[in-house]
Amino acid sequence: MPESLSPVTAQMPRAKLAGLLLFFLGPAVVIYSLFSIYPLVATMALSTYTSDPSGARSFVGLANFQTLLGDALWSKPFWNALGNNLIFFTVHMCVQNPVGIALAGLLSLPRVRLKGFYRTVMFLPTMLSVVIVGFSWNLILSPLWGVASGALKAVGLGSLFAPWLGLESSALVTLSLISVWQFVGIPMMLIYAALLNIPEELIDAARVDGLGQLRIFFHIKLPLVLPTISLVSVLTFVANFNAFDLIYSVKGALAGPNFATDILGTFFYRTFFGNQLQLGNPTMGAAVATVMFFIILLGLCLYLFLVQRRIRRYAF
Amino acid sequence: MANLRIEQLNKRYGATTVLNDVNLSIEDGEFVVLVGPSGCGKSTLLRMIAGLDGASGGDIHIAGKLVNTLAPAERGIAMVFQSYALYPHMNVRKNMTFGLKFTGVPPTERERRVAEAARMLRLEELLERYPRDLSGGQRQRVAIGRAIVREPEVFLFDEPLSNLDAALRVSTRVEIANLHRLLKSTIVYVTHDQVEAMTLADRIVVMNKGRIEQVGKPLDLYYEPANLFVAGFIGSPAMNFFEAKVESIEGGRARVTGAAFRGLDVAAASLSVGDTLTVGVRPEHLVRGEAGAFAAEGIVELVERLGEASFAYLRRVDGRMFVAEVRGRQTPAPGETVTLVAASPDVHIFDASGLRVATGTR
């Protein structure tokens, strides 16, 4: 028995202790295993098989991964999707999170009227279905009947309008910004909650020390909510590399134009379920899913070892 | 160092009035303690002096200058908060120099001031530590240090000792008193603890429900409370009050009688026959005996022994309780009926509106 056991559990009969452990940990272990561990392991196992046209499966080891990364037919779309996914993530990190932080900072200012109203309004899109958001933005930005071109014209900027969602050069960034628009409420809420945790007297002390609200934000508030910001970054990373729904609802599984908006999620979908002329390939799909899992795992490990350790949480 | 003048200061939140026509004048170098029950507006007044809260009306002058519209940092004040409010992500040195950076104090001057404050407050060893690695008393000293390096005209303290344990509270109290002697600066100090107020203050400001009840030297408040509130607030245990009436006036002396004490003769002064009064006597002024200007009888219910003195809780004839301090080893036993007397200078008379009547007894 390890020494760290409390005196109570140490004195317990083994059988009783085992029963106790089973009672408290059992349900969680069962549910977690059934719905998380099993699918993960099954997916990884599946990725080491291949199926012939008759549907019979045979073990091929890591051959699927070799194909995915080595065969130009597979690797080109894979790298394209990964690159797009990185851009998708970068836009979120550079726009969604700073804007979320800024909005939270504004909401936390003293004497802001209608705080609750602004907070709700900015959080509203997050509660909408992605399909509705995708559909609405598709309509708004449509060059044929969208309001965007008219709105720009009305303020004399009509020449700036372009069919952003249809151009290879701008489709991905536009989609990223739509996603930012929808989800900016989440970093805002998390960081706002963290800002509310900072004691009033600390801010008062900074005011007595001669800091204005802007300096208070950058010198006091921001450093104190860094742990929350880093948490938000991780959530963004995981959500972005698992993203699928927005692209699918706006652009379909082909992630056009010319795969310009293809990210790992849509790439996986086409591989696994097939699309138009492409046949579904569950074993290759499992390989793509496994690679996605490891990409996210790698990102999380980098975060845990490089960032998390250096960040300190403050108790007030 | 500077004087501080507050005129007709008001603070309202919607319909609730938190400060009501506060007038206060504080001399250069004076140590003034604001004391009063919780929620009476002490912190609000202090925060308004600091410029952290705006006024609903009235003026604040610091060093002869109207500061109503000035930001806290421009008022020449420094504030020590109840929670210390140290920046958790800065070490002690940075905590102290941080504000100076923004008010244009050059680095060498900053270092000099920190070194001096650190020496004064015995913080030299702690300069590189973070607040989380400091004890409560050390944090308190850092907070005071952060105020000192600003070299303010006026120091503002908001209940700085209430987060410390009893022993530390006493020693820090002494330190603050020493600091005041050393710096000779003007200090406004808020507390709800009357012992702190009595020990530290040059002058005490007693507040109640957003009003100033009385301003005066500690012992003046103790011996000549202006009204019932101050009489009951200053002194522990609180003053005993007995309902009374003016029965007759004869030859400049008024005969004051009540259900729970023997009749009493006081200078008639402004009294007239039939006036309702309150007679107040402090527990420490009651002694066992028969002869005295004031005498009351009671049955001992409980005796609290503190060592240097004991407090006897007695039930009066009218069913209410009063307290008497008993010195020495011989304490009355519960159940015993005792008579307690007080000399006339120690008997306070308050009129129906609660104001102390000058009976010329002291």
Ligand SMILES: Nc1ncnc2c1ncn2[C@@H]1O[C@H](COP(=O)(O)OP(=O)(O)O)[C@@H](O)[C@H]1O
């Ligand atoms: N922002 C506010 N809105 C409404 N009432 C307030 C506000 N701040 C303080 N008060 C009220 O003002 C009164 C005085 O508060 P305060 O000055 O903190 O008292 P204390 O003497 O205990 O320091 C309290 O009754 C409190 O409820």
Ligand SMILES: [Mg+2]
């Ligand atoms: Mg207070």
